[in-house]
Amino acid sequence: MTTDATKTSESVPAKKTRDIYLPPERKVISGGGAAHIVAKDFSIYYGEFQAVKKINADILSKYVTAIIGPSGCGKSTFLRAINRMNDLIPSCHTTGALLFDGDDIYGKLTDEVLLRKKVGMVFQKPNPFPKSIFDNIAYGPRLHGVNDKKKLMEIVERSLRKAAIWDEVSDRLDKNALGLSGGQQQRLCVARTLAVEPEVLLLDEPTSALDPKATAKIEDLIQELRGSYTIMIVTHNMQQASRVSDSTMFFYEGVLVEHAPTAQLFTNPKDPMTEDYITGRFS
Amino acid sequence: MNIGTRKILDRSFTAVGIGSIIVMAIALMIVVVPIVSNGIGAVFFTGTIEHRKLLRDEFKRGNSENLDSEVASSERYRAKVYDMLTGFEAELETMAPEKKTQYKGKYSQVRTALQALLGPLPGDQMPMLTRFKYGQTRWEKAEEKLHDLLYESKWDNSNTEVMSREYFVSRAKSFEGTSLAPLFPYLSHNVEKMLLPEFTVYWGFITDSSVDSHFFGGIWPEIQGTFFLAMGAMLFAFPLGVVAAVYFTEYAKPGFLNSMLRSANSTLAGVPSIVFGMFGLAFFINTLKVSPSKSVIAGALTLAIMILPTIIRAAEEAILAVPKTYREASLSLGSTKWNTIATVILPAALPGILTGGVISLGRAAGETAPIIFTAAVSVGSAIGLADVLSSPTPALSWNIYNLASEHEAAAQIRHVQYGMVLALVSIVLLLNLSAIVLRARISKKLKG
Ligand SMILES: Nc1ncnc2c1ncn2[C@@H]1O[C@H](COP(=O)(O)OP(=O)(O)OP(=O)(O)O)[C@@H](O)[C@H]1O
Ligand SMILES: [Mg+2]
Numbered sequence: 209m210t211t212d213a214t215k216t217s218e219s220v221p222a223k224k225t226r227d228i229y230l231p232p233e234r235k236v237i238s239g240g241g242a243a244h245i246v247a248k249d250f251s252i253y254y255g256e257f258q259a260v261k262k263i264n265a266d267i268l269s270k271y272v273t274a275i276i277g278p279s280g281c282g283k284s285t286f287l288r289a290i291n292r293m294n295d296l297i298p299s300c301h302t303t304g305a306l307l308f309d310g311d312d313i314y315g316k317l318t319d320e321v322l323l324r325k326k327v328g329m330v331f332q333k334p335n336p337f338p339k340s341i342f343d344n345i346a347y348g349p350r351l352h353g354v355n356d357k358k359k360l361m362e363i364v365e366r367s368l369r370k371a372a373i374w375d376e377v378s379d380r381l382d383k384n385a386l387g388l389s390g391g392q393q394q395r396l397c398v399a400r401t402l403a404v405e406p407e408v409l410l411l412d413e414p415t416s417a418l419d420p421k422a423t424a425k426i427e428d429l430i431q432e433l434r435g436s437y438t439i440m441i442v443t444h445n446m447q448q449a450s451r452v453s454d455s456t457m458f459f460y461e462g463v464l465v466e467h468a469p470t471a472q473l474f475t476n477p478k479d480p481m482t483e484d485y486i487t488g489r490f491s
Numbered sequence: 492m493n494i495g496t497r498k499i500l501d502r503s504f505t506a507v508g509i510g511s512i513i514v515m516a517i518a519l520m521i522v523v524v525p526i527v528s529n530g531i532g533a534v535f536f537t538g539t540i541e542h543r544k545l546l547r548d549e550f551k552r553g554n555s556e557n558l559d560s561e562v563a564s565s566e567r568y569r570a571k572v573y574d575m576l577t578g579f580e581a582e583l584e585t586m587a588p589e590k591k592t593q594y595k596g597k598y599s600q601v602r603t604a605l606q607a608l609l610g611p612l613p614g615d616q617m618p619m620l621t622r623f624k625y626g627q628t629r630w631e632k633a634e635e636k637l638h639d640l641l642y643e644s645k646w647d648n649s650n651t652e653v654m655s656r657e658y659f660v661s662r663a664k665s666f667e668g669t670s671l672a673p674l675f676p677y678l679s680h681n682v683e684k685m686l687l688p689e690f691t692v693y694w695g696f697i698t699d700s701s702v703d704s705h706f707f708g709g710i711w712p713e714i715q716g717t718f719f720l721a722m723g724a725m726l727f728a729f730p731l732g733v734v735a736a737v738y739f740t741e742y743a744k745p746g747f748l749n750s751m752l753r754s755a756n757s758t759l760a761g762v763p764s765i766v767f768g769m770f771g772l773a774f775f776i777n778t779l780k781v782s783p784s785k786s787v788i789a790g791a792l793t794l795a796i797m798i799l800p801t802i803i804r805a806a807e808e809a810i811l812a813v814p815k816t817y818r819e820a821s822l823s824l825g826s827t828k829w830n831t832i833a834t835v836i837l838p839a840a841l842p843g844i845l846t847g848g849v850i851s852l853g854r855a856a857g858e859t860a861p862i863i864f865t866a867a868v869s870v871g872s873a874i875g876l877a878d879v880l881s882s883p884t885p886a887l888s889w890n891i892y893n894l895a896s897e898h899e900a901a902a903q904i905r906h907v908q909y910g911m912v913l914a915l916v917s918i919v920l921l922l923n924l925s926a927i928v929l930r931a932r933i934s935k936k937l938k939g
Contacts, residue, residue: 291823325825335816338839338937347834348824386938397820404824 240270249304274453328401334393336385348404371399391422530913538691542628621703716884723791732802760800790866805847849926
C-alpha cells in the first residue's frame with residue numbers, strides 16, 4: 209500500500225458515511241458505514257476466463273456484508289482478491305480498480321504483505337498450524353515484531369476471548385491445535401486472524417465444514433465482532449446471510465446482480481434473478 | 492463380477508501377498524544370519540593365552556600378574572615340546588645322510604606348523620611382522636593349526652580321470668621310531684594346557700586400531716573414517732539439498748530451464764557410483780585441488796554430490812506434501828513468502844526431509860566406489876579431526892572389499908571381515924531406525 213494506507217482505522221470514517229437500511233433489531237454503528245472497500249469496473253481473470261465481471265460496489269466499514277450466489281459464480285474469487293490471496297495463482301490477473309481505504313489494492317506500490325495484515329481471512333476448512341494453540345495465535349504478532357512473552361500472552365488471551373473460545377482452551381494453550389474439534393479450530397482461526405488486529409475480516413464459507421452447534425457459535429461470534437471490524441462473509445446458507453449480515457451481494461456467473469441491505473434483498477429483491485435464487489428456484 | 496469369483500480373487504491376492512513376504516523374510520534370514528553369527532565372532536570368541544599376551548604387549552591391557560602366572564604354567568607344558576625338538580635335532584645329526592635329508596624336510600614342516608600354533612620357538616630370531624610374533628590367538632584357528640601339525644596333507648592324483656583328492660597322513664606315523672614320535676600325542680593331549688583357551692569378550696574390536704594389517708586389533712579407524720565421510724557428506728549435501736528443493740518448489744518459474752534442471756537432477760540420481768568416484772578424483776582432487784591427494788574432504792565432497800539428488804527429491808516431495816492451507820493461513824496473516832517457508836512449510840515438511848537425509852546418510856556410509864579414488868586407504872590409523880583436510884582414511888565399505896579380496900592373508904582374517912560387515916550393517920540399520928523414530932516423533936508432535 210502507499211504510505212497513507214498505513215494509517216489506522218480511526219482515521220478512515222472521515223469519508224462520507226452512508227445510510228443503510230437496517231431492521232429494528234440491528235443497531236446502527238456509530239463511526240461505521242464509510243466506503244471501506246470499493247470496486248470500480250473490477251474484473252478478475254483466470255487466464256482468458258473472466259471469473260468476476262466488471263463489478264461496482266461499496267463495502268461499508270464496520271458492517272457485515274454477505275456474498276451469496278450459486279457455486280462457481282465467483283464469490284471466493286472476489287473475496288480472495290481483497291487480500292490478494294489470488295496472487296498464489298499465476299494465471300490470475302485483474303482489470304479495473306479495487307480500492308481499500310482509497311488505495312488501489314492492485315496498485316504498483318501496494319505491499320501485499322502489509323495489506324494482508326490489515327485484511328485478515330478465515331478459510332472454508334479450519335486450517336490451524338500444526339503447532340500449539342498459543343503458537344498459533346502468537347504466530348501473527350511474532351511475525352510483526354512482538355516477542356515479549358508477557359505481551360504475547362496478553363494478545364493471545366484477548367484474541368481468544370474475542371473469538372469466544374478462551375474458556376474452552378485456556379487450560380491447554382500448550383497443546384497442539386489439531387487436537388481441537390472442527391468448530392473450535394475454526395474459532396481458533398478467527399482468533400489467530402484477530403491477533404494481528406486487522407481492519408477487515410474475510411470469511412469464506414466459515415461454517416460449511418461445521419455442525420449446527422458450532423455454526424451457531426460462529427454466527428454469534430460474527431455478531432460480537434460486528435462494529436469492530438468490516439466483515440465480509442461468503443455463504444451458501446441464505447438463513448445465515450439474513451441472520452448475520454447488514455448488506456448482501458448476490459453474484460451470478462461473475463456478475464454482481466444485486467447489492468442491497470440484507471433486509472431489503474431478502475424481502476423485496478429488485479432483480480427477478482435474485483428472487484429466483486433466494487426462493488430456491490435454482491441454486 | 493459374481494461374489495464367488497470375487498472371493499477367490501481376494502483370497503489368491505492375500506495368498507500371493509503373504510507368500511512374497513515369506514520369501515522376503517527367508518531371503519533376509521539367509522543374508523542376515525551368517526552376517527550376524529560370523530560377525531559377533533569378532534567380539535565374542537574363545538581366545539587363547541596368545542591373545543592375552545598380544546593385548547598386554549600391543550595395547551597395554553589385561554591383568555599382568557594373572558597373565559604372568561598363566562604364561563608360567565603354559566611354558567611348563569611347552570618346555571617338554573622344546574626338549575623333544577632339541578632331542579630330535581641331536582638325533583638328526585646321527586642319522587645316515589640319506590635318511591637325514593628325508594627327515595630334515597619333514598622336520599622343518601613340523602617346526603613351521605609349531606610356530607604357527609604356539610608362536611616363535613626358542614632360538615628363533617624375533618620375527619619382524621607382528622603376525623609371526625604370536626601363536627594362534629583364537630581357539631578355533633588353533634584347532635586348525637593343530638590338525639595341520641598332526642596330519643600332513645597330500646594330494647592323490649593317481650587317477651587321471653577324476654580330480655585330485657586331498658588326503659591326510661599322520662605325522663606320528665612318518666616319525667615312527669624316532670625320538671619325535673611322542674611329540675604328536677603329547678601335543679594333542681596338552682594343547683589346551685599350552686594355549687589356555689577361555690571365553691573372551693573383546694570390545695576392543697570396535698575401539699582399537701588394527702595391528703599388522705588387521706591380523707590383530709580392531710576396526711576403530713574404519714568406523715571413524717566411515718563416520719567422518721558420511722557426516723562430511725551430509726554437512727555439504729543436506730543444507731544444499733534443502734535449499735535447492737525450496738528453490739525448485741517455491742521460487743523456480745516453470746519453464747524450459749527449470750524442467751532441464753529437474754531432469755538433470757533425476758538423471759544424476761541414477762548415475763552409477765563409480766562414475767561419481769572418477770568425477771571426484773578428476774574434479775575435487777585434480778582440478779580444484781582441495782587436497783594434494785586422497786583425503787577425507789575429497790571423499791566427503793564426492794559422496795555429497797552422489798547423495799545430493801536423493802536429498803533434493805525427498806525434500807521436494809516433503810515440501811509439496813505440506814497442505815496448501817498452511818501456506819494460505821500464513822500468508823493471510825501478513826507473512827512474507829520467505830517467512831512462511833521458514834516458519835510453516837519447512838517445519839511441517841521436516842519429517843520427510845529428515846527421512847531422506849538419514850537414508851542418504853546410510854547410503855553415504857555404505858558406498859565403496861566413490862571413495863576408492865578419493866578418500867580410502869587400506870590400512871591406516873585413526874585420523875584426527877584436524878587431518879580431514881589432508882589425510883585419507885580407512886573406511887568400512889572399502890576395507891570389507893579390500894580384506895576379502897586384496898589382503899595377502901584374506902583367508903586367515905575372515906572374522907575381521909565379518910566383523911566389519913556386521914559393524915557397517917549395524918551402523919546403516921541404526922541410522923535408518925533413528926530416521927523412523929525421529930519421523931514418528933516429529934509427526935506425532937505435528938499431529939498433536
Ligand atoms: N485456480 C483457478 N483457475 C482457473 N479457474 C478457476 C480457478 N479457481 C476458480 N476458477 C473458476 O472461477 C470461477 C469462480 O470460482 P469461485 O471459486 O470463485 O466460485 P465460488 O463462487 O466460490 O464457488 P463455490 O460456491 O463453489 O465456492 C469458477 O468457474 C471456477 O471454475
Ligand atoms: Mg468458494
